[in-house]
Structures are given as structure tokens and as C-alpha cells.
Amino acid sequence: GATQLAKRNMATMGGVLTAVVGMALLASISLPASAYNNGVGRLPPMGWNTWCTEDACGLKDVCSEKLVKSVADAIASNGLKDLGYEYINMDDCWSDTSRNATGHLQPIAKQFPSGMRALADYVHSKGLKLGLYICVGTLTCKHGRPGTYGHWQKDADTIADWGLDFVKADNCHKPGNLTELEAYTNLSQALNATGRPILFSLCEWGTKSGGVPVEQWGGKLGQMYRVQMDHIPFWHTIPSLNGAGAGFGGGTGDIIEYYGTLKPSAVVGPYSWMDPDFLETLFPITMNFVDSRTEYTFWSLWSAPLIVATDVRNMDEQKKSILMNPEVIAIDQDESFTAGDRLYNMSTGAQLWARDLHNGDKAVVLYNADHKTPTNVSVTWYQIGWPEEQRVVVRDLWEQKDLGTHQKGFAAASVGPHDVLYLRLKPVSE
Secondary structure, three states: OOOOOOOOOHHHHOOOOOHHHHHHHHHHOOOOOOOOOOOOOOOOOEEEEHHHOOOOOOOOOOOOHHHHHHHHHHHHHOOHHHHOOOEEEOOOOOEOOOOOOOOOOOEOOOOOOOOHHHHHHHHHHOOOEEEEEEEOOOEOOOOOOEOOOOOHHHHHHHHHHOOOOEEEEEOOOOOOOOOHHHHHHHHHHHHHHOOOOOEEEEOOOOOOEOOEOHHHOHHHHOOEEEOOOOOOOOOOOOHHHOOOOOOOOOOHHHHHHHHOOOOHHHOOEOOEEEEOOOEOOOOOOOOOHHHHHHHHHHHHHOOOOEEEOOOOOOOOHHHHHHHOOHHHHHHHOOOOOOOOEEEEEOOOOEEEEEEEOOOOOEEEEEEEOOOOOOEEEEEEOHHHOOOOOOOEEEEEOOOOEEEEEEOOEEEEEEEOOOOEEEEEEEEOOO
């Protein structure tokens, strides 16, 4: 998504409504009774986005049909498609700065000479899906591109006519008389009215609408919804430099800490996924192997969308080991339809996170949040709701090997700074 590099005009956000007004608005708008279900997004979506590949996380602000086709070719042939990566998405880089003569959105002709319909056909021919970015405000976040405010149905119809499969909607330049809930409801209803099953991704940065957190309404309007400010490829950032949104900062460590204050397991479900933003896997210089693997670990534990924003063409072995581990992906895609919560957070940096899996197993993360010092991290069966005498097979998911059968619990003698031990625990039937 647009990062702190994309200067957001928050002046148009207007005054904040009270929580009471927000709840009344939530009740007054006709919303689905349960999660938004148009046939897609039952499990967390997986794929790729242009943002940090040739676009350097918005710094250059470019994408093209040549780039999209080359990535589609790669995903279709390098094993990513077989693992579930299917969406090829363009961020705030594709649209012309003006609508066409009939008032419709149009791509930048020089960068997309064949047009969007032809590009969608090409991506579909690879067995993949194509998506793009729009904004619920009067303009998108960058370069004055036209927003969808006031053009809800026209833009939804255009997107459907192009044969697209995924829409991410940002929250810049929203008129002050319009709440997030109203804006995203308008677009959700317009997309649904097209009759095309389009996965709808709300990118309103975790902002409360009339005092109501997006976790309470986002899943009723789309299949995934951002719960915090933009993620950028660092471990830690200063929130004031990161742009608008909830959270403690845009770095990987910041997002983990913010999620620790939430309870993802109580919120996520089929067709309704909390979104911490793109994966910045092995972004050059700023995202090393440990930080990237820890990032992917937590996205997987949370059943978050696995949308990779860095280059997936010509991947080295380190990158393949992170993005193509079927046992880690299986946790993200597990049909328990839940997510991991933090169970303890110690002053040493040691943290325990855990979640249930559909077959009775549990996924556990032993995490060291400290920046400098290795620390011991452990889990007891009591902490995750099992009797101490339970015999449990402990499996290291990243190494893809069993660590023996244990009772009472399991301890990692030393976990390095920012690192994790990602475990699958299988109770042994007597």
C-alpha cells in the first residue's frame, strides 16, 4: 500500500464522530448478517503486489503490463502457483491522472498499451487472477490520480468489465462529510452489484469510523481489511513518520507488538481476514533473512493474507525457503478459520503465541522480541490448554523436522534477536 513515502492529505478526513453516533450509523446501514461472502476469499488470499518490486515501495511509483506479465509467468512456473499464490495485483501505479472522455477510469497508455482487459486475459490464461488499486476519496494517495468517490458504480462496473478479480481500496482524500463506514459500504455494494465475484480489500489503515473499530465492520464489507498503518520494509519505524492509521509503527516488530494488544482469534473467520499489509520479504538491505522469516511466521500464524510485495522472479534459495514452505503456508490456510494470540510477553523479550488448528493440533511461536540478546523461550501444555501428562510430538515448521515427543512442555534454549521457533504440536492418542 501507499507508504509513508506517499504523503497523505489528512485534512480532508474531517472531524471524528463520537462512538455513539458511529454505532448508530453501523446499525442504520444495511450490512450482511455475517462475513462478506461472494464466493471468493473463504481462506486468506495469497499472491503478489507491485509495490516493492520495480516500484521500490512507491518511491518510483511505476508499474507496467510488462512487469505484470513477467511476474505472472514466474508465479505460474516456479511453484508459487501450486502453493496457492494466485493474485497478481497492481498498487497505486497503473491509473492515468484523468478519466477518459466518458468519465471512466483508464490505465496509463504508455505503460499498459494493450489495455486492462487484455492484461486480465493474459493473467487468467496462466491460471491466475488480476487485481488493482483504487481509492474511496476524490483522489488516490499519489500523483493526483482520480478517486472513486462519487463514481462508485461506474468504477465498479469498469473493473468488472475488465475482468478483474481483486480490488484494494485506499482511504486518501476522503471528503470530511463521509465516514469510512459509509465510503466502504458504497464501494462494497457497487462491487457486489456487478455480479462478478471480486475479492474486496479495505485499506483504511485501522482507522475507527465514528469510534467503531474496523474489526467490527470490515469483514461485513470485504474479505480482508487493514487493521493498522502501512507496513514498510524495516523492523521499527517512528509512527509519526509513517502516515495515518492505527498501530505502533510500520515496521515488522511494530506490527507484531500491535497485534499483541489485539485478539485476532476473536475476529477472523472465513471471508473475513485481518490484514497487517504486504509481506516485504527480503527487501534489499533493510529486511534480512531472520526478520523476513519472522514476518512470514506471524502473518501465517494470524491467517493473514500472504501478499508478497517484493520480487518473486529469479528467487534465491533463502527467499524460496521463506515463501515456499508448505508446512508454514498450511498454518495460514488452516480451516480452523482462526488466528494466533499472544499468551505472554516477558521483559527479556520472550513471547509465546499460539493458535488452534482444525485437526486438534496447535501452532506455537516462541519469539524473541529483543533487538540484541538471545533469550530462552518456552511453552507449557498448561498454557495452551492441555494436561501436563499429554504426550505431544513437537515439529519445527521451518526446519520441517520432528523434535521428539514431549510431556509438560517444550523449551527453546536460545532464540536469537527478532527470531522465532515455529512449532506444530500434535497430541499423541493413547
